[in-house]
Amino acid sequence: MAEVVLDKINKRYENGFHAVKDLDIAIADGEFLVLVGPSGCGKTTALRMVAGLEDITSGTMTIGGKVVNTLPPKDRDIAMVFQSYALYPHMSVADNIAYGLKIRRMDAAEISRRVERAAQMLELGNLLDRKPKQLSGGQRQRVAMGRAIVREPQVFLMDEPLSNLDAKLRVQMRAEIAQVQQDLNVTTIYVTHDQIEAMTMGDRVAVMKAGVLQQIGDPQHLYDHPDNIFVAGFIGSPPMNMALGRVEAGNGDLAVRLGAATLALPGAVAAARPALAGYAGRDVAVGIRSEDMEDARLARGGDDLPRLSTTVTMTEALGSEIVVHFVLDAPKVVTEDTKALEKDAHSSDVALHDRGTRFRASFGPRSRVRNGDEIEVVVDTERVHFFDPETGAAIR
Ligand code: ATP
Numbered sequence: 001m002a003e004v005v006l007d008k009i010n011k012r013y014e015n016g017f018h019a020v021k022d023l024d025i026a027i028a029d030g031e032f033l034v035l036v037g038p039s040g041c042g043k044t045t046a047l048r049m050v051a052g053l054e055d056i057t058s059g060t061m062t063i064g065g066k067v068v069n070t071l072p073p074k075d076r077d078i079a080m081v082f083q084s085y086a087l088y089p090h091m092s093v094a095d096n097i098a099y100g101l102k103i104r105r106m107d108a109a110e111i112s113r114r115v116e117r118a119a120q121m122l123e124l125g126n127l128l129d130r131k132p133k134q135l136s137g138g139q140r141q142r143v144a145m146g147r148a149i150v151r152e153p154q155v156f157l158m159d160e161p162l163s164n165l166d167a168k169l170r171v172q173m174r175a176e177i178a179q180v181q182q183d184l185n186v187t188t189i190y191v192t193h194d195q196i197e198a199m200t201m202g203d204r205v206a207v208m209k210a211g212v213l214q215q216i217g218d219p220q221h222l223y224d225h226p227d228n229i230f231v232a233g234f235i236g237s238p239p240m241n242m243a244l245g246r247v248e249a250g251n252g253d254l255a256v257r258l259g260a261a262t263l264a265l266p267g268a269v270a271a272a273r274p275a276l277a278g279y280a281g282r283d284v285a286v287g288i289r290s291e292d293m294e295d296a297r298l299a300r301g302g303d304d305l306p307r308l309s310t311t312v313t314m315t316e317a318l319g320s321e322i323v324v325h326f327v328l329d330a331p332k333v334v335t336e337d338t339k340a341l342e343k344d345a346h347s348s349d350v351a352l353h354d355r356g357t358r359f360r361a362s363f364g365p366r367s368r369v370r371n372g373d374e375i376e377v378v379v380d381t382e383r384v385h386f387f388d389p390e391t392g393a394a395i396r
Helices: 043-051 093-103 108-121 137-149 167-184 195-201 219-224 229-234 267-271 274-279 336-345
Strands: 004-012 018-027 032-036 058-063 078-081 155-159 187-192 204-209 212-217 241-250 253-258 261-265 283-288 293-295 307-317 322-328 357-363 374-379 385-387
Touching (some): 004 043, 018 043, 018 212, 032 195, 043 058, 043 078, 043 155, 078 137, 093 137, 167 195, 195 219, 204 219, 212 219, 212 229, 229 241, 229 283, 229 336, 229 385, 241 274, 241 357, 253 283, 261 267, 261 307, 267 274, 322 374
Parallel strands (some): 032 187, 032 204, 078 155
Antiparallel strands (some): 241 283, 307 322, 322 357
């Protein structure tokens, strides 16, 4: 059994920088865990500590029940796949895959058995005699995977293995890696800054920010129940829309005023978020995913759902949906988290700050809205999220 357990793991670099803070994660035997977060959040540092390539400042790391804090990388029974595949250019594909086994002086028959099996799994069978420069990017990536697979390790560690591939190949390799991992059932920790990779590949996803684990869970749970504004904004594309609203209480009912609109919350919605009533008369961050809004003309049975009246500022037709941009007349939420998210996305709506908040809604393909149209947007209040505007924590 190769359970990997990080128990209160900390990393302070020599210059004093605290890159990983009290990280607690237990990765089950055979699990595919994705560590995701923006650049600099400490995910690579965490992975390198599992690999033994970076010293652990404090905490306990175990692999398969054995404490490995001071165990050298070669004795950890792990195989790593990096962003740069680091293939030997003068060696054939077969020799590249076999190299790690040869230096361990493994029996030649066993080596060729393993190389053949990996080549078959990765569809590299007819490329075994080629040199790396005669391969496409995707094929090189597969050779790097092959090299890890033949080791038959207890744990795979992967650090952004797809980031050198073009978008189409990335999508294809994403599925292939997930399939290989499933077939081999080897405990895997996969680092990426790409939330789509995280969502599509991981059995569970761990979101990190500034060295701190924000939330860990299965992808759908993170998407549906983000614990804070950071996770809400980081997981999902387009990111969750977020604006400041005010909680209003009257006759035992709760509503949220969002700009000119009032979202009456059905009893069940309020009941599912008992802490919300405590915010009556105060501002909250209101989060609405793009797919939880619809063109009022298309919404079936949406007559009693609250509506936002607005003007379309831009449309993006994606075929399966139309992403409609508009400016909501409610203040933008500004917290450390929203700043971090904007920095990560290299975007800023500062110019909008006084006028309102940019929102994106995904309308059905039959919506024919255009730039400049006055529209009504219905909101599925059952799926609206609320966060404390100071701490960023979900209100539940
Ligand atoms: P990226 O996706 O950009 O690789 P990351 O989340 O993997 O980011 P790390 O590489 O783990 O981030 O780095 C975490 C933080 O630690 C960063 O702020 C980085 O600058 C810092 N850091 C990394 N290596 C060192 C080092 N040797 N000395 C000091 N600080 C370091």
